[in-house]
Amino acid sequence: MKLKHLWKAAGLVALSAILILTLCLAGLLALVLRSAQITQFWNAPLTKLSQSLVLEEGRYHFTGEDLLAQQDLWLMLVGRDGQVLWQYNKPAEVPDQYDLLDVAAFTRWYLEDYPVQTRIRPDGLLVAGAPKGSTWKLTISLSEQILHLLPVWGVLLFFLSLICVLALAALLLRRWFRQDQQARDEARSDWINGISHDIRTPLSMVMGYAGQLEADSALPPARRDQAAIIRRQSQTIRDLVNDLNLTMRLDCQMQALRKTKLDLAPFLRQTAADFLNSGLAEGFSLALDLPDQPLPSLEADEFLLRRALNNLLINCVRHNPPGAVIRLGARQTGKACLLWVENTTPDAPAPPLYQEEDGGPAHGTGLKLVAQIAAAHGGQATFFQGETFLCQLRLPMRPS
Template sequence: MKSVPKLIRRFVGILLLSSILIVLINFIAFVVLMASYIPDKDASPYNIARETGKALQSSTGGNYVLSENMSAKLTDCGAWAILVDNNTLKVTWKTENVPSTIPNDYTLSDIANLSVGYLDGYPTYTGENEYGVVVLGFPKDSFWKHTQPSWDYSLLSNFPQIVLNVLFINIMLILAIYLIANMKLLKSVKPITKGIQGLSIGENVHIPETGVLSEISVNINHTSDILQEQKKQLRKKETARANWIAGVSHDIRTPLSMVMGYAGQLGNSPSLSETERKKATVIVKQSERMKNLINDLNLASKLEYNMQPIMKKEENAVAVVRQVVVDFMNMDIDDRFPIKWKTDDKLTVCNINADKDLLKRAISNLIQNSITHNENGCAIYVSVSTYNNKCIICVEDNGIGVSDEQIEKLNHTPHYMVCDTNTTEQRHGLGLLIVKQIMDGHSGTVIIDHSEYYGGFKTELTIPL
């Protein structure tokens, strides 16, 4: 079940990626947000307080003067300012907008408190001046000051590691919550994927109809029931068809043998005229063709429904093919269909795991196919070779051949049925079908094509060594 772990890895990957993106987006948003609220260097209250302390100058008569630029800047900020004398700790100068609640006398403790905190609720900041301390006060809702900062140094030094640990723990918690929340879904996916795989190979599937994906489970079970019923009905039809073919073949053999026997006697009877004897000979010939057709039909049916046992054992393909070739040579009395043995003399042994009788039948069908389709005679070329750990048996001829369209049909039409309207001897094409079925039983292949060297018809059988 490779699909379930793959699905889980996909879910987990999406979860981790989403978590990392969320953290990253939050961090960027936090930085942008903080940057929008943190004042720049020129607007910092600390810098303004230091600048005010430097800008405040003493004039004649013991008065103090603040530059116009600095006064305008304080006005823009809504801030007020006072100068506390170093010696008397009294206010010796202040701006016009100083609130009335601001005292004029201070102690060292007051100065220490206002430098880090507030004065009457106003956030205050100090600046150095040669005559005292300049205190700037800003509106109450302008700044927030942390009045008692105190941090353990080890906390600050270990802060990056702490952040990483917290981030890792958060991701693990999110992952755990995600897996727990989707556990039922993951449990439902596994039997469904197993059921679909079972359907693809024709198994009877029934998976529990529970969980969040129960509707899919119901549909898969229903589909399995339909497929099994169709398979059962198809098996009945195939069995009935095979039994019918076998029964008809058996029932026809006896009367056909009688027809052939009596027709043979009539063909040799001296009491009949020459014309009548020729008619009897035609009856014998056509009866022989009918007998061969019945035998081919019966064998094709048995091979199609696996009723013909295939008894495989190690055979020398060169010897088997040579024996078939010799048998056909002995039958060709008038030498109208000479057979040429084109196998390399060095190749004497080519062992394959095969049923000898069925292999001989396949080679015989190919040679007979060349004979049947070339009434005016032709040369037949037979060869055995090996390539890429496979045994290749090739039967070619230099006869009339076939068209490209017929080649395409012979390679892709499952039944090879051919009806030649231009000849009285119609061809059923079962010979090539039987060859293909025999090769299927041997895990081999059949390739039908034009003969490149001889110009006729070519059939190539490939069987694993």
């Protein structure tokens, strides 16, 4: 999964989080508006009920029975002396006499568990009561300082929630990415292993018959030379197949490193001797450049490190005309050890370098493998091009 795909997924999650938060805020706002409507619906009848209760000739006349019936309310008027002057459908358990403390209590809360609302009139206090359990009354007090901080807290909580959602999404995306990457790596590994196996069998036959033709003295020299070319090119194909397998395993982190203590001077001498004994092409020379003082030891996989150096040496022979001088050397630099392979070609341009961005030239697979082996050891491979071709491997020294 590319980085832009991860950003798209993160943006989608962020938009989802914003949508969810918007819906929650809209729902909360709708609830508040609905509550306000209910409160207005509660207060509006109380105003009308007060207008419907009129004192005429010492008696109260009431015309708002329909309003009471709509909300199942009861009504009473408490005089200034605390005595109930008038009532309509008042429950029997509700008292007929009140003192100052009683009035102060039920005007804010409940009267005998009945939620009530009150309205002051010139002749007393009009009290409207609803059925028990129909309304929840709660008084909330906030300081102005806290009220001013509420928007800030809201914004902070929004971003905190958004960060939590994005973090959870990142964890899930990372897990899915790993699973998807593992499946792709396994599929690629199976495909490359299958192709490599299919190539090796006919390639071995080609190399075997080419070797026999090359050694057959009955053939003309030109035919024997052609057989030698076939054998060498077949070996090149075999090396490329091996490099492809190893590159894939290192790229997918499927190649376990078998690190051991490695003394560099004997290791480099043996590498140079093996390369010379394998048949260095005519017109090439190999020189070993080692310092006078002892080299440090490394924690390295001997097989992989030898493979990297062999690839560089073969690259110098394969892509240079006869007369090239190849140098293999090492030295200590700071807390690292520097290994290099260099070739100098008189009156000839240096070979093209490996470039990871565009896949490099045809011989780039071997150089890519060199870079991967260096990275697997915690080091770095650097390629230089000028009058000479130079590759430096900077590897960490073995801790003392």
